[in-house]
Each structure stands twice: as C-alpha cells, then as structure tokens.
Amino acid sequence: MPHLLRALQARLPSLLADLEELVRAESPTADREASAACADAVAALGARLTGAKPEYLAEGGSVQLRWRFGAGDRVLLLGHCDTVWPLGTLASHPFTVAGGRVTGPGCFDMKAGLVQMFHALAVLDSLDGVTVLVTTDEEIGSPCSRELIETEARRVRAALVLEASGPGGALKTARKGVSAYDVRVVGRAAHAGLEPHRGINTTVELAHQVLAIGGLADPGRGTTVTPTVMASGATRNTVPDAGELQVDVRVATVAEQDRIDTAMRALRPVVAGARLELIGGPNRPPMPGTASAELFARAARIHEDLGLGTLHGIAVGGGSDGNLTAGVGTPTLDGLGAVGGGAHADDEHVSVEHLPQRSALLAELVRAQLTPGSKDRHG
Template identity: 60%
Template sequence: MEDFLADVRALVECESPSSDLAAVARSADVVARIGTARLGVEPERIVLDGRTHLRWRLGSTPSRVLLLGHHDTVWPLGSLATRPYSVEGGVLRGPGCFDMKAGLVMAFHAAAGLDGVTLLVTGDEEIGSPSSRALVEEEAKAAVAALVLEASADGGALKTERKGASSYEVRLTGRAAHAGLEPERGVNATLELAHQVLAVSALADLARGTTVTPTTARSGTTANTVPASASFAVDVRARTAAEQHRVHRAIRALPPVLPGATIEVLGEVNRPPLEAVASAALYDRVHDLALRLGLPAPTSAAVGGASDGNLTAGVGTPTLDGLGAVGGGAHAEDEHVLVDHLPGRTALLRALVEDLLAADLG
C-alpha cells in the first residue's frame, strides 16, 4: 500500500483541469511515468486537438480486454491549496482522488504482467470526450470486454446502467418592437421561449427514467424592447436508446407557437446509454469471482451520470463501469477514497481481467 498510495499522491498533486491543455499535458507525463514503472512498458502518446491521451498495449498477443480511465478532472488549478492530499483515519482526500486518479493506480497495479490487455487513459472525459471519443470507440470495438475504472457508486456498487446524455440549444427568433409604443408590431421571442420550455419539459417520462430539463436561458436586449431573439439549453438523460431517440426527434421537430416566430435547434445525442444488457454477464462474472476470493460481492447501481462506458457500450462491447475506488464526493468538496477497500478492489479487478483473458468469449 505504501507504493500504491505514493502513486495516488503523485497523480492527485499534479492538477489536471480538462480546460487547461498545458495542465493536462503535465498530468499525462506523471501518468506515463507511474504507468511505465508499474507496467514495464511505455505508453503511446496520442495528442488530439491539443489533448494528451495515453495507450498501453500489454503483452505480445492481440488485445482482448480494454481497461479505460481518464486523468483529467473538474478541479481548477489552485484547488490543492485548500484541498491538499491527505490520508487520515483511513480516508484519502484530494482533488480528483475519487474521480478518478485512484482508479488509474488500481488499473496499473492490477494489469502488471498481463498479456492481451489495452489500457487507455484519456485527457478529456470530464468535458464529454470531444477529442477521444473515436479513439475510445475504436478500442472498444476490438475488445471482448471494456472495464471502466470510474469510481464506484454508493457503498462500492458497480455501475451496471448509465443513462445516455443529449444536449441541445433551442434558438427562438421573433421581431423587435418598442414595448411601450407598439408592442403589437413585435413577435415576442421571450414569450415563444416560455411556450417552448413547457413543450420541451413535457417530453420527459419519469416512469421510463427519461428526464428533459431546460437549463440556462437568455432573451432580449433592453427592458423596453419586444425581444427579437431568445435561446435556452436542454439537458436530456435516458435509460434506453429508444427513449433517447424519441426525445431527439421531438426536439428537432418543435413547431413555433406564435405567428411569425421561428425555431432553430442545435445539438445531438452526446453519449448513448449503458443499458443493463451490456453489463449483465460481466456483473455476474465479477460477483462470482468476489465470492471465490472471499471478498464482499459488490452490489449494482443504475446512475444518471455518463462516462466513456456509455461509448463502449454504444458500439456493442460488453461493459462494466464503476470498478474504481470506493468512496464518495465526486466533483464536491468532500471528495474522498476509503483506503481499506483499495487492496480487495484491485485484487478483484485483476481476477476479472485474468478470467476474461482465459475465457473463450469468441
């Protein structure tokens, strides 16, 4: 554990906010150094749109198992000043420790000496994987299974379902007029926005787990002018691809309500859902392995947040997510990792990879 915690500390103390390309590049250097020391081989550096990603090919046989993680975080530079790395009472703290730098160290220690594994560590997951998406999907298509080292759900649960995510901007165009002298000559884009916000909200289906949430909104120029333009953002989460595409078609087909108003919709499906069917066999496998190892069998959870596991499942690769550290507070001030869970969790990951490498999965 001394070496393990030293590796986590080195990663945490190299801040890596996704939006800072130089910081991400520095972090990639540290990740590469630690990974090389543990795996005995240097990674391939892949720079896409200025963002640094790392890929290890382990062994001489064709790769069968993809281990997937990211080294970027949501924390801005300077966060260490108020949230320094620490380990007290069995609790490890520091920006990015739970999401997901401890998970990267788990992957390095679990994969050492294995043959037929690809370990991919990206540098832009927290902002939706704009440059690495194709890379993740390409690696997933070549694998029999994708194991994602994102942090666990509550209590160490594995993430066997993740909602798909879509994002949109709805732009409304009306016609300006003086609000006091002749408002009737205008077409009020704010009023059109109100109609469309209600229409979009009505697309949600909570019984199916589909949320459609208008978020930021803007309209108008001055307080005494009928607004000629307005816009609002929409966040969509859905458990199934069918629901995701239902909402997509409906938003793209929104009709204007006010005579003279027009609508333009920008945006698309960002990440497909990780549906339960994609993870079921892997979850059963890891559950049985835990019992054989004398470890507590992990529970499962469906979560709303998206990860690169959505992308691997989206191309048809069996995917199990949340295999990383146990703790809590992702993206929050109380972010932490429970140190006592790290050895067993890493041993379980190792056993799962070995089991998949030995299995005849086609």
C-alpha cells in the same frame, strides 16, 4: 488471504503516494496544457508500474494515452485523467489522508481508479492481450476521444471502466444514455415602453419551448428531459431579440433516445416571427444491463473468493465512456475504480481501505479475461 490481495495491501503506501501525485497534477478538461501535464504524470506512472511507455495520441488536439500489450485484443481498461475542478482548487481542497479517507480534487472521479489500475497490472505475471486507454476529455462528453474509444472497444472482448463506484462500492452495471441540446431563438429587439409590439420576444418564445420540452419526459420509461440553463435579453426595457436554452436528456433505451431526438427536431416557434435553431443530439447511447451481466457475475464471484463479501451492482443515470464501449457491442463493466463518494462535490473522497481491495478485484478480473477459454462475445 489470496496472494494478489496480500500483495496489493502491501502496496498501500505506494498507492497513496501515487494518488497524491496525480491529484496534485490539476487537470480541468478545458485547460489542455494542464490536462496534458497530468497525462504526462499518468504516462510516467504507467511506465514505472508496467515497464512499458504509452503511445501519445493527439485526437482532435486532446492528448490520449494508449498502452498495448501483445495484440491487446482481449480486454480494454478505460479511464480518464481530466476533472471538473478549475486550476487552483488545491488551495481550498488540498490533498489529505485522514480518518481512513483521501480528499482532493479529482481523487474519486477518477484519479484513484487510474492508480488502482496500474498497480493491479503491476502484480500480474502477463499482460499479453491488455489494452489501456486513458483520455483527457471525458468530463465534457469525449468529443475528441470518442472515435478512438469505439475503435479500441471493437478490437477487444471486454471493456473494464475505471470510473468511481456507486454507493457502498457497487459496480455500475447499467447507465442511461445521454443527449444534450441547445435551443436558440432569434427574435427582434424593440423598446419595451415605446413600441413593444414591434419586437419579437425571445423570452416569451423560450417560455413556450420550456413547457413543450419538459412535457417530453416519461418517468415511467426512465426518461428525463430537463431544461437547465436559460438566457434571454440584455436590458430590462428592451424586447429581447436572442435567447438560448440548454436541455439535458437521460434515457434507458435507444428507442426513447430516438423518440426524444425526433420530438426535439420537430419543435416549432409559437411567437409570430420567431426563429428556432437546434444544436446537439444524442451524445452517449444507453449501456444496458445485458452489456455487463456476465462480467458482473464473474466479478461477484471473484469478490467473494477474495473474502470481500457480496458485490452489488447498480443502474445509474450518469454517462461515462462505458456507454460508448457498450454502444459498439462490447461487453462492459463500469464502476471498477475508487470506493468513496462526492464526485464533482466539495466532499469528494476515497476510502483508503478499499484501494488495495479494488486493485485486487481488477487484477483478478483482468487475469480471468486473459485466461484461454474465458467466455466473451467472440465465443
């Protein structure tokens, strides 16, 4: 058995104890106090395992943690500690270890990835050239940390993202780009029984817009355009004078992202007198398979050498901060975190067996990136 894998398997009790501590530090993105407290727990974990304290960066009022070892210019390890779960979820979804599974809010997405990352770094002889960035706003699209992520990505030769793996432990080798829009409609209220003709009906206008927007999708190109949340009006007997529609867009190419954005901005009202307002746009660029190809090939060889069998890759529709690192031209490999399932769902879980295995894979991959002469975008 390879040395690093053996060393990390011996750390399994510590991996589980550290994961319990992070899961118990509930951290919904919208609760900045709770997220900051979880960031403190991550900072303490990282300091204990690497011997270095992080920098605290308050980007846009949201806490981000950065460790820089030496120049920190060879590889970026990227993760987040915020979750989608509201405070108090532990009461109904407690941290448990049973039947080879860990459960608890945020264990899979993505607190196990953070624990694996720091334990992987702890077994390496040198971290010179590594930068670690942990953010607290990824689940809402990284509005505060995006600029920092992109800046750090431009400094390094590769980005390794500790988001949870795909089905069966597959790494995420490509991601769709994400755009998000709010379509707001302004009309005019009137009594629905006495003089509906005096009103400008935003519900009717939204119905027209839903059909037009849904028609922008192109499944053949992997483009989905999905009208989601919609609201209009306040009472049954009043012509509604305000309405709003949310739209989720996923695309495989920048060209499609641009096409949809142009089409959304060209929307015009159908109901006479109605006014449209469009808010939003592209949030994350696509992460193409070319961004991960060489890194994945290296990871697959390491996986085989560790005696862990064949490693698979998968293209997914969900976005992550890996979209941002790939978007600035940095080779990026995603899904290096936990093996398990149920992200954002009641059955969220992590495979206990895979905690040390994925830590070993990451450790060897980081070591390979730090080795002089390793192939990267700079030569």
